[in-house]
Amino acid sequence: MKYYFKKFAKQKIQSESDGFVWLLYFVYCSLIDVDLNGGEIWENLKRRIKEFNLDKRTPIRVKNVSAFLLRNLGSDASATFNYQVSKIKTLQVKDFRGFGSQFNGDDKGVCIEFNSNNTIFYGPNGSGKSSLCDALEFKLTGQVRESARRNRRVSEYVKRIGSTSNPSLSISFVNPAIDGEKLTEDEKKYYSQAFIEKNRIQEFSLFGSKDTGIKKEEVLSILIGMDDLSNLVKSFVQPTSFKTNLLSFKRSDIANRIASLNAANVSNTTLKKEHEDSIRIEKAKADKLLLKTDATISDLEAELVKIDEAIKATNADTLSLSTTAIQFHSKQDFETAIQILEGNLQRFDELTSALNDAKTNVSFSNLYTAILELQSTVTDVCPSCDTPLENTTKNPFSKANEELVKLQGIKELEAEFNAHKTLVEQNLKSLEHLHNQLNFNTTKITALTGLIASGTALHTASPEYSLTNRPQIDTTVASIKSQLATISSYFTEVATLHERQSQKQIAINANNAKVSALNDRKRSIESIKTNWENTQTKLDAVNLALGTYTTDLSNLYNEKNIEDNYNSFIELLITSYSNFYTQLQEFKDKEFQTRFGKLESEIAGFYTQINKHDAEHEIVESFKIDNSNSDYKIEFKVKGSSLTEDASIKLSEGHLRSLGLSILLANAKINSLPFIIFDDVVNAIDSDHRANIIEMMVNDTYLNSVQQIVSTHDRLYWERFSLENQRGNFSSYILKCTKQGVVHYHYNLSFRDKIQNALNHFDIRQALLYSRIWFETIAKQYCMENNIELSGTLKKSEFHVSIEPSLGAIYRELFNKLGDNENLKVLHKDEINYKGINQEHHSFDEYNFNFIHSRTSNEVQKIFDAVSGLDDDIQFLKSHQLLLAELLKSQKHSVEKLKTLNTRMPIEIQNGIINRHNEILNQLSEFPARMQNLRIDAALIKSTQEKISKVFLGGLLSALMKSKGIA
Known part of the structure; x- marks a missing residue:
């Protein structure tokens, strides 16, 4: 695409508007992006424009852009390209598609030498013909059309399957002045027209068919190698779509920021007043709380320090007042508790005795309950003896009622006993509590220690005050009662300490109240300080924003100018694009028409030669290609008629294929191509016309003067072509694809020359292949001429089944006949060379090259010399x-x-x-x-x-x- 765009740009760059030149610049950069990173031109163009930094361009930016383009395109828009044309001499290929990976360090790949006139390659499908043509196309043009047809990147398409190495190709020309590694874009575009492929001819045979969905323009552009121009033009959208897309690129960020800044300025003015009012309120609170005017935050902080110090001092005083709390009780408390306990114990004892006396009557209690239950039963007999009531002396139920009155008192006594027992237990708990208090005081308070004599009832810890050990209670109570009279000093000291303790508690309570008040004041001051500081921070931010408003606004307006310039730049591109789009379309139509005008005078000549045996009324006199009204049409006139016919309607599919080939040949001729590469073209032409094509390739003035490189899988065509060219200078190769890659046999050339040629180009594998075939050929020939029987294996080839003798059997016979032969000894005794040339089971054949030991060209040279010497010896035997x-x-x-x-x-x-x-x-x-x-x-x-x-x-x-x- 860059070729045609450069040509278009050169015509327009000096005469068009600034916007037009800018579009040329962006398109050129987008084409470079496509080459480097892939993608569509339109997507790269949009990205380029959207991300363009206009601010970095100088005021003379348009002139700078023009200078940039002129440096890259060439300043003379009217200059014609002068190509150094030459025929191809050699092509060396490694790790490319079907061509093999590295054989060893010395191997530089397969080297193919082309005849300066005609070179034909024969091989079945899969033998490597397309790989060869792809290699030539890639080296001459930098592209491979088939990769685009299959929607694959060229780098992926050309790489050999399973190879980790990148492809390596080198090409040389007959003219040594041309460097195959430094072809220009113009030269690559020029050489791209030299390739004639069956796919393009087959596609052309459907010219005008709606079934394919391919437009006529696209078919023709592909056929004559102008699809790059067609694709370039198709890459650009309609002006309306361009406008819609670019309008979305217009920038409004700075304008929005200016609006936001103005709105923020208004808001900040309001906020400033609100914050200042809030601070005045907090200051008034501080003045009132500190009892001063114009208080500051520092004053609040100083007051907080004073409060913290006062709280600390008060808490220390409270701590000093705090001592172990005395358990206060008096002698009277003990005496009262003992008196109540003794009275209740006496009654408890009486109830206990009464209940014990009534134990014999316990059963009557149960009887009482039973009688009550029987009274509810209606019966006419005595419940005891079943005597009828009318026959008893006294009614048993009446008798029972009389006795029940006496039994009811037992139940009441039992209830009183339980209640009094609970009361006594409570009295015991009270006395136990007083005892525990006394014990605490005498053990915890120093002043009371020693006031209770050791060994006494009150000196020890409180005993178990429980009715389960009734006698112990009387003993304990009596001991305490008698001891109370001796410990008056204890009770006096307890009273004194209690009085003193009450005074300390008052002071502690006062301190606690003081600390609480101080904390309340502290919280109030902290609240004022926090509110004041937070509001002041907000006020400072507002004041800063108000202070920088003018500067920020000025800076934004400067940026707004840049934004406005960019938006104006977008408008400029939108305005210029319609003219750019129209002129590009016109450029395309003119280029096509120019090419068509040159082609028309040559197409008929080639078409007539291909169809020389057509009937008189089918002979075409002229062709015309019309691209008016954007409808591409090929018209023709038959000999002797003035009527013009539409080729896509009137010609058969076979004739359309012939026409497609004729157009390709005419295109090559008008461009004076020094060579033409036919990629299995005859496969697209019916067999009836193939003989005519061979005759044309040999006899046509132009084709006879150019170098023709032909590939075919048609054996008959190959043989015919070779036969027709045998009187002239030509080369014939047979291609075969092996596990190690594509190899070629030079047809009708001595083995000695083949091997020496391969070694000269460091094509080690090819040299080994020919050495093995040469060795096998001379050995078999020797055995046949001397009627030597050989053992072998039945083998099936493409055309027949034959017995293939093993190399081991051949060698054994040679050794028997020529045991002292020095060349045979070299091949046998030298382990490296022997394994390289004489492996059993045909380890080295056309399909498997297992020469892992032959690492250098010197070692292969030894094999070559040994086989060459053996050939001389056998020839000597035959003709001495x-x-x-x-x-x-x-x-x-x-x-x-x-x-x-x-x-x-x-x-x-x-x-x-x-x-x-x-x-x-x-x-x-x-x-x-x-x-x-x-x-x-x-x-x-x-x-x-x-x-x-x-x-x-x-x-x-x-x-x-x-x-x-x-x-």
């Missing part, structure tokens, strides 16, 4: 007699050459003749030993030695005769 004859013939020729030597000859020519002669003699001298090493029949060796000896003997005689001057 012919080789000997050739050597003897060459020796004879060299002798004749020696005879022509003279001093007038240049020294280098003389040396050349002599060196050649010596070289032939060395080969002849080594010839028998080589035959012996290869186990050739002894009779043949002897015959050879005799022939060679004659040559040496003849040479010796000639030399002797020459030295003696004999002619």
